[in-house]
Amino acid sequence: MIFAEQLTKSYRTKTEEVKALLSVDLNIPKGEMFGVIGPDGAGKTSLFRILTTLLLADSGTAVINGLDVVKDYAKIRQQIGYMPGRFSLYQDLTVEENLQFFATIFNTTIEENYSLIKDIYEQIAPFKDRRAGQLSGGMKQKLALSCALIHRPEVLFLDEPTTGVDAVSRKEFWQMLQKLKSDGLTILVSTPYMDEAEQCDRIALIQEGKILMNNTPENVKASFSDPLFAIRSNKMYQLLHDLRDDHLVQAAHIFGEDIHISSEVINQQVIIDALQAKGHTQIQLKQINPSIEDVFIKLLMHTESHEQHS
Amino acid sequence: MKQFRAFIKKEWFHIFRDRKTVFILFGMPVMQILIFGFALTNEVKNANVAVLDYSKDAKSTELVQQMDASRYFDVYSSLNRSADIDRVLKAGKVKMVMVIPPDFTQSIEAKHKVTIQLIADASDPNLATTLVNYASSIVNDFQKQYFTEKIPLVVTPEVRMLYNPQLKGAFNFVPGVMAMVLMLVSTMMTSIAIVREKELGTMEILLASPLKPLLIIISKTIPYLFLSLINISTILLLSVFVLDLPINGSLFLLVSLSMLFAITCLSLGILISSSTNSQQVAMLISLMGLFLPTIMLSGFMFPIENMPLPMQFISNLVPAKWYFYIVKDVMIKGLGIASIWKEVLVLFGMTMFFLVVSIKKFKLRLS
Numbered sequence: 001m002i003f004a005e006q007l008t009k010s011y012r013t014k015t016e017e018v019k020a021l022l023s024v025d026l027n028i029p030k031g032e033m034f035g036v037i038g039p040d041g042a043g044k045t046s047l048f049r050i051l052t053t054l055l056l057a058d059s060g061t062a063v064i065n066g067l068d069v070v071k072d073y074a075k076i077r078q079q080i081g082y083m084p085g086r087f088s089l090y091q092d093l094t095v096e097e098n099l100q101f102f103a104t105i106f107n108t109t110i111e112e113n114y115s116l117i118k119d120i121y122e123q124i125a126p127f128k129d130r131r132a133g134q135l136s137g138g139m140k141q142k143l144a145l146s147c148a149l150i151h152r153p154e155v156l157f158l159d160e161p162t163t164g165v166d167a168v169s170r171k172e173f174w175q176m177l178q179k180l181k182s183d184g185l186t187i188l189v190s191t192p193y194m195d196e197a198e199q200c201d202r203i204a205l206i207q208e209g210k211i212l213m214n215n216t217p218e219n220v221k222a223s224f225s226d227p228l229f230a231i232r233s234n235k236m237y238q239l240l241h242d243l244r245d246d247h248l249v250q251a252a253h254i255f256g257e258d259i260h261i262s263s264e265v266i267n268q269q270v271i272i273d274a275l276q277a278k279g280h281t282q283i284q285l286k287q288i289n290p291s292i293e294d295v296f297i298k299l300l301m302h303t304e305s306h307e308q309h310s
Numbered sequence: 311m312k313q314f315r316a317f318i319k320k321e322w323f324h325i326f327r328d329r330k331t332v333f334i335l336f337g338m339p340v341m342q343i344l345i346f347g348f349a350l351t352n353e354v355k356n357a358n359v360a361v362l363d364y365s366k367d368a369k370s371t372e373l374v375q376q377m378d379a380s381r382y383f384d385v386y387s388s389l390n391r392s393a394d395i396d397r398v399l400k401a402g403k404v405k406m407v408m409v410i411p412p413d414f415t416q417s418i419e420a421k422h423k424v425t426i427q428l429i430a431d432a433s434d435p436n437l438a439t440t441l442v443n444y445a446s447s448i449v450n451d452f453q454k455q456y457f458t459e460k461i462p463l464v465v466t467p468e469v470r471m472l473y474n475p476q477l478k479g480a481f482n483f484v485p486g487v488m489a490m491v492l493m494l495v496s497t498m499m500t501s502i503a504i505v506r507e508k509e510l511g512t513m514e515i516l517l518a519s520p521l522k523p524l525l526i527i528i529s530k531t532i533p534y535l536f537l538s539l540i541n542i543s544t545i546l547l548l549s550v551f552v553l554d555l556p557i558n559g560s561l562f563l564l565v566s567l568s569m570l571f572a573i574t575c576l577s578l579g580i581l582i583s584s585s586t587n588s589q590q591v592a593m594l595i596s597l598m599g600l601f602l603p604t605i606m607l608s609g610f611m612f613p614i615e616n617m618p619l620p621m622q623f624i625s626n627l628v629p630a631k632w633y634f635y636i637v638k639d640v641m642i643k644g645l646g647i648a649s650i651w652k653e654v655l656v657l658f659g660m661t662m663f664f665l666v667v668s669i670k671k672f673k674l675r676l677s
């Protein structure tokens with residue numbers, strides 16, 4: 001359904017050349033929910049814009065539903081739904097006027113495809129006479145999704161749909177996406193939130209324009225072969241330094257309220273003794289299952305140290 | 311067609327839901343006409359003058375009365391000493407002093423010659439010249455009335471101010487205001503309206519939709535073309551009914567050529583919008599790059615004939631100059647298409663050029 005090969009894109013500013021994408025390959029079958037996971041500035045938006053025919057790649061090819069993004073851009077634009085990263089509806093139009101407008105420019109009517117957006121639109125319908133600019137973040141996203149879906153697209157491109165949205169709305173939003181997926185829609189979604197990656201069938205971890213890993217969330221997590229522990233003590237800030245400085249472990253990162261540590265071999269008693277000698281008390285150490293973020297951080301460390309060596 | 315209608319409807323919402331836009335679109339033309347018509351005028355009405363009459367005989371008093379009676383002058387004070395001349399001029403109370411020599415009547419009758427002195431405050435040179443001219447013509451009229459038989463043969467120029475006998479400023483500024491308002495509405499507002507879609511990110515969705523880029527441009531500009539028509543009508547109505555300015559030529563020709571100029575401005579607006587992504591930059595380019603040349607180089611404020619040659623050449627590139635000539639010729643001189651076809655052709659050529667370039671430059675994609 002979505003196929004990309006060696007996509008490269010760079011932007012020229014006055015002083016330097018910024019590489020946004022470095023030879024990106026993708027192959028996403030019909031009906032899959034595919035997540036592009038990476039921090040800000042990793043190249044997610046560039047990738048989305050190339051696939052939605054809004055940008056030209058410097059090199060490489062991309063095909064959507066058998067149509068080339070450069071040659072057949074006009075046909076692709078009839079088959080895709082696109083929700084840009086920034087809220088991009090008309091703020092001075094009401095909820096209903098926005099939906100009506102996008103239905104009309106896609107040559108359809110709200111009534112014709114109402115079944116598809118019913119679940120989503122019903123939540124914002126009580127506010128249909130309110131200007132879009134006065135909606136809350138979560139409602140804006142629901143309206144934007146409704147507008148992107150109103151013409152029953154075959155592929156849905158969602159660029160960071162949950163950024164800036166509260167936790168409850170984020171959860172609801174993903175439930176909607178799951179339902180759309182079960183209706184057979186192919187969905188390409190990007191997010192900087194690692195916890196959302198679990199919802200996707202497959203994910204690509206992207207950093208500085210390169211895809212570091214492309215697999216199912218389970219396989220991504222399974223790729224973390226070293227034992228992983230969460231640790232905390234009474235002095236968290238010093239704990240991180242002590243762990244790193246004394247090379248007690250190969251990797252240590254702050255992760256929420258804990259510090260995650262990993263090594264090929266971890267001897268719990270050695271670590272606890274060493275830390276107690278440094279004056280740490282209330283040390284808690286427990287083995288945990290790696291999350292996608294752990295994998296991502298490890299991959300980033302690898303590429304960084306790799307770059308330093310070379 | 312449905313898409314087109316929906317787009318235009320949306321555009322109307324944008325325009326009428328933003329108070330600033332509504333004000334610029336509808337308040338501006340009215341304000342400009344009223345300001346130029348009543349405040350910023352270089353016509354002279356009831357200027358204060360002083361008279362130093364050394365004769366004080368019957369004829370000199372009559373001359374002073376005629377000055378006072380004319381609608382150009384008010385005799386503010388009568389002076390008695392020449393020293394007062396400097397004082398009243400310096401005080402700024404009067405703009406001109408007329409000095410009548412002693413033995414006014416006798417001098418004329420005896421020597422057939424008398425000299426009247428006009429002393430004008432030339433700190434504003436235009437005003438001074440105008441006052442002196444008006445005063446001279448009053449003196450001339452006076453002379454003709456009373457001394458015709460007695461004056462020996464003189465050559466008197468018989469002046470007629472064609473097309474604008476009363477030398478009304480409105481004849482010049484109404485065409486200028488029309489050009490300015492069309493520039494403002496069609497160029498600035500259109501470029502801002504298009505760039506706003508880019509700035510707010512909605513252009514991204516429009517481009518990723520099946521809407522054809524040409525349709526986006528057309529539906530984005532049509533409402534402004536329509537508003538231009540309303541503005542032209544407003545200006546014409548105001549100038550006919552408020553400023554007493556007649557439309558001497560064909561109204562149809564005037565309006566259709568104004569629409570041609572509106573299209574020129576629209577294509578310039580599209581061109582500006584494709585070269586920037588920020589509303590502020592679009593506004594700056596419209597103001598500095600188009601609005602200023604319109605005011606300075608169209609002949610509206612400063613006569614082009616008086617400019618140095620390079621400036622005269624540059625003024626040919628300003629579309630507003632051609633439009634300004636066309637409006638003056640049609641509206642004031644009452645000329646038909648046969649006399650202005652050259653200007654129309656130039657304007658038409660410019661319009662086509664800008665239209666093609668702006669549509670070519672309009673991007674199918676972002677950046």
